[in-house]
Amino acid sequence: MKRVKFTTTLAAIALALSTAGAALAADVTLLNVSYDPTRELYTDYNNAFAQYWQKKAGQKVTVKQSHGGSGKQARAVIDGLEADVVTLALAYDVDAIAEKGQIKPGWQKELPHNSAPYTSTIVFLVRKGNPKKIKNWDDLVKPGVSVITPNPKTSGGARWNYLAAWAFALHQPGGNDVKAKEFVTKLLKNVPVLDSGARGSTNTFVQRGLGDVLLAWENEAFLAINELGPDKFEVVTPSESILAEPPVTVVDKVVDKRGTRKVAEEYLKYLYSDEGQKIAAKHYYRPINTKIPIKLAKVKLYTIDKAFGGWQKAQKTHFADGGTFDQIYTPAK
Amino acid sequence: MSAPIHTVHSSKSPTGRAQTEPPVVRRLLIAVALIFLALFLALPLAAVFSQAFEKGLTVYLAALKEADTLSSIKLTLITAAVTVPLNLFFGVTAAWAIAKFNFTGKNLLITLIDLPFSVSPVISGLIYVLIFGLQGWIGPWLQEHDIKIVFAVPGIILATIFVTFPFVARELIPLMEAQGKEEEEAALVLGATGLQTFFRVTLPNVKWGIIYGVILCNARAMGEFGAVSVVSGHIRGMTNTVPLHVEILYNEYNYTAAFAVASLLAFLALITLMVKSVAEWKVRQQLENN
Amino acid sequence: MKFFKRHNNVLPGFGVTLGFTVFYLSIIVLIPLSALVFKTMGLTWGEFITTVTAPRVVASYKITFGAALVAALINSVFGVLVAWVLVRYNFPGRRIVDALIDLPFALPTAVAGITLATIYSPNGWVGRFLEPHGIKVAFTPLGIVLAMTFIGLPFVVRTVQPVVEEIETELEEAATCLGATRWQTLVRVIFPLLSPSILTGFALSFARGVGEYGSIIFIAGNMPMVSEITPLLIITKLEQFDYRGATAIACVMLLTSFTLLLAINLLQKWSRRHAE
Secondary structure, eight states: OHHHHHHHHHHHHHHHHHHHHHHHHSSEEEEEEEEGGGHHHHHHHHHHHHHHHHHHHOOOEEEEEEEEOHHHHHHHHHTTOOOSEEEOSOHHHHHHHHHTTSSOTTGGGSSHHHHOSEEBOEEEEEETTOTTOOOSGGGTTSTTOOEEOOOTTTOHHHHHHHHHHHHHHHTSTTOOHHHHHHHHHHHHHTOOOOOSSHHHHHHHHHTSOOOSEEEEEHHHHHHHHHHHOTTTEEEEOOSEEEOBOOOEEEOHHHHHHHTOHHHHHHHHHGGGSHHHHHHHHHTTOEESOTTSOOOOOOOEEEOHHHHHSSHHHHIIIIISTTSHHHHHHSOOO | OOOOOHHHHHHHOGGGGGSSOOHHHHHHHHHHHHHHHIIIIIHHHHHHHHHHTTTHHHHHHHHHHSHHHHHHHHHHHHHHHHHHHHHHHHHHHHHHHHHHOOBTTHHHHHHHHHHHHHSOHHHHHHHHHHHHSTTSSSHHHHHHTTOOOTTSHHHHHHHHHHHHTTHHHHHHHHHHHHHOSHHHHHHHHTTOOHHHHIIIIIHHHHHHHHHHHHHHHHHHHHHOOHHHHHHHOOBTTTSOOHHHHHHHHHHTTOHHHHHHHHHHHHHHHHHHHHHHHHHHHHHHHHHHHO | OOSSOBOOOOOSOHHHHHHHHHHHHIIIIIHHHHHHHHHHTTSOHHHHHHHHTSHHHHHHHHHHHHHHHHHHHHHHHHHHHHHHHHHHOOOTTHHHHHHHTTHHHHSOHHHHHHHHHHHHSTTSTTHHHHGGGTOOOTTSHHHHHHHHHHHHHHHHHHHHHHHHHHSOHHHHHHHHHTTOOHHHIIIIIIHHHHHHHHHHHHHHHHHHHHHOOTTHHHHSOOOTTTSOOHHHHHHHHHHTTOHHHHHHHHHHHHHHHHHHHHHHHHHHHHHHHHHO
16 A cells, blocks of 8 residues: 555656646746735736737746735745745835845835835725715724724735724824824724734625625725625725835846846836736726726825835834734733 | 454454443433534534535536646645655654653653644744745755745645644554554564564554554645645645635635635545445455455 | 663564654654744843733733633543444444544635634524524634634544544453443443543644634634734734744744643553553
8 A cells, every 4th residue: 555655656746847847848937926915916917918928029928926915925035935026015025025135125116106006095895785874984983883804913904904094093183193093992992803814804794794894905895896796795985095005026036046037027017008007907906097097986095105104114113013003902001 | 353343343242232321321422422513513514515516516616627726636635645655654663663662751752743733833834934945044055056945845745744744653652552562572483574573463453543544644634724825835826735725716705616625625534434434344354254 | 862762672673663753753843843942042031031921922822722721621521422422332324424523634724714604603504593692603712712622623533532442342341240330330441441542632632722723813803812812923923024023932832732742641651550
C-alpha cells in the first residue's frame, strides 16, 4: 500500500513540475497582488489588457491574480510573494513594502494622481425601503440602529469606514477631535459584530440578516446589490464621506529580477487610458478622468491628507496599539 | 490475538450479549448520542449539501468543472500524496521507538510530538514564513538561487505536514504500548529478523491504528485552511488549495459554487466509510477462512 | 543521545527509529518553532511583558482558554458516549454515523465556521428557534464554544473508540460473575480502562480549541474584550507589521499548551500505572 502511494506521489510531483514548466514557456506572466474588493474589476481589466498588449507588442500576457486583506497581501509581498505589481487598499500598506526596499521610495509620484487611477468612497447599504430611515452619518449613532462594519485592526476597508465617520464628526459645526471620538464611540456601540474582513461583514449583513446598515466601499455596495438581489437592498450615499485612493505600483525588486518591468509598467499605465477608466467606472469605482460618465451620486469628499495628515499619522493615532480604536474598547482603569 | 472489531468480539464470546445495558438505557444512550451528533455534525453537513445543490445538479457540476477549481483539487491531492506517506513513515518509526522501549525523556518526546495540535494554524504557517520568507533566516539565500518555498507548493506541503504531523504517531503509540512486546520477543527468539518481526507480528496487530491514523491525517491534510492560507500567496489557479478556493468563491458571493467545492471535502468522510467497511469485511473473511 | 538513555531490551531498531523520530521532529516542528522564540527575543523583557499582559490580550486568554475548556469538557462527556454507542450497540445507520465523526477534520475550518453561523445565527435553521427564548449562539462567546466543540469532537471519539474496541468482554463477564452490578462494572472496571484515552482526547481537543482560528472568526462576533480570541489578536499584530508582538503572544500560547499537554501526558502515565 505504501509503495503504491509512493509511486502516485512521484507521478503527481512529475505532473506538477511539467505543468509548471509549461506555464514558464508561455510568453509572459504577471502577478497582480491586490485586495479583496477588486477581484471583478481586475478579472475584467486583465482580459482587456491582454488584448491590448497582444495588439501593441505582439506578446501574450497572462495576469495572475491574488486577493486578500490589504495588510495580509502587503505582508506576503514583504515576505517574498513575487508580485510584479501591487494594487492595494491604502498607501500605508504600499509604504510598508517600500520600507523593506522592494519598492523605491517616492513610488507614489511615479504615476498621475498619487498613483491612484480610480478612487472610491464609503457609503451605506441598507435593507430595501430603508426602514430605519438612514440618510447620513448622524443616523448611525441613534439608539436602536445596528451597524455592521469590519474590524479596523484587520481590515483596510474598515479603517476607511472609521475615518469617514471621524471626518464627518470633525467637520460638523463645532467639531473637534474630542467630539469626533465621542461620535465614533457612540457609533461603535451600535456595532454587534466585527468581522475580520470587508467581505465577511457583507456576508454577515446579507446572509445572516444582521444589522440595519452596512458600511462598505461604494463599489462593494453596488456589487453586493447586483450579486445578491436588487430587490433586497439599496445604497444610501451620505452627504459627505472620505476620499479613498487605492494606489497601484510596480514592485521594483521583482520586475527587475524577472525582467518584466516594461509590461508591468504598461499594465498600470493602461489603467489611466479611456478603456481602463471605463472598466473602473463599470465596476463602480470613480475614475479620475472626469469625462468618463459615472452612475454614482455626488458626495463631498475629505482626503486623508487634509483631514488626518496622511496615512502614517492616521494609522498611528487611530489603529496602532493604544490608538483611539483601542481606547474606545479598552475599559478605563 | 485481539482483533479490535466489535463483530469478532461478540462471535468470540457468545454470552457477551448479556453483558450490556438494559434495552431502555441502551436506547436512551443511543438517542442522546444521536441528538448530539445531529446538532453538531449532521446539521452542518446537511447545510453544506443543501446549499451546494440549491441551484440543481447542473450548477453543482459546472462549479466543479471550472478550471480554477480543478487546479485547486490537483494541488490538494498532491499535497496529501506527499504529506500522508511521510507522516505515516514517521508515525510508525516514532511509535516503535516510544512504545517498545523505555528511555528517559519519553514523556517529553510524546508531548513534543503532540505540540503541532496545540499550535494555532495561524502560527504554523507563520513559522515557515519566518524561516523561508524574504525577511527570514534563509529567505534571501533562497531568492538568490531562485528557489521558492513559501508562497509556492513546497511551503503549502510543509505547513500541511506540520499540521498533520502527530496523527499517525498519536494513534499508534497508545495501541502499541497496550499490546506490549511479548509477541515480538517470541518471534525474535524463534529466529525471525527484526524487519520480519515488524512486518509479520507488529504490523498486523496495529493495522487498525494505522488505518485510523492515515484516515485522520489525510482528512486534515486535505481540509487544512489556516496554516496553508498564510503560506499560499492565494494565486488563483496556482497556489490555491481546495479549502482556500472555497473561501475565495464564498467571498465572491458565489455561495453555491463555494459549498459545491466544500461538499467534495465532505464526501471525503463518506469515502472513508467505504474504505473502512471494505477493510473490516476483508478481515472478517480472513478470520472465517482460518 | 545521552538524554535518551535506553533500558535493557532485546528488540532491535531502537537507535534507528529514535534517531529518525528526533531528526524528523526537529526538522518539521522544533526548528521552525524556535524561529518563533528567536523572533520574540527581539523584544526587551519589559516590552514582552507589556505586550502579553495588555488588558485586551488578557481578556482574550480568558475567553480562548475558557471556551476551549468548556468545549473539551462537552466533548469528553459526549465523545465517550458516542464512542461507546458506536462500538457496543447496533442500530440502523451506525456505520454512517461512524463516518460522520471525521467530518470536522475534513471540512475546511472556514467552511465549518460559515456553516455553523448559517445554522445558529438568529435567522438560521436552529438559531431562529433559540432567538425567541433569548438564547444567542452565533456572534457571542457561546458561538466560540460551539465552534471549538465541533472541531475537537473527533479527537475524543477517535482516541476513545479503539480502546473501547480493545476491552475484553471477559473482564465485564468476570465482574458480573463476581456479583457486580452493571453500574459498578462500568465505574470500577471500564472507566479506569478508558480514562487514559479520555484524558488524551480531552487534552487534544482542548489544545486544538485554543489554537483554532478559521472557524471561530465567522461565528464569534470578534468584539474586543467580549468575544475576541487570542489567535485573532496575533493576526491583528501582524496587520500592523508587528511580527515581534505577534510571536510574543504566540509564545505564551505555545508555552501554556505545551505545559498542559505535558502535565496530561504525565497524569496519563500515572493513571495507567495506577490502573495496573
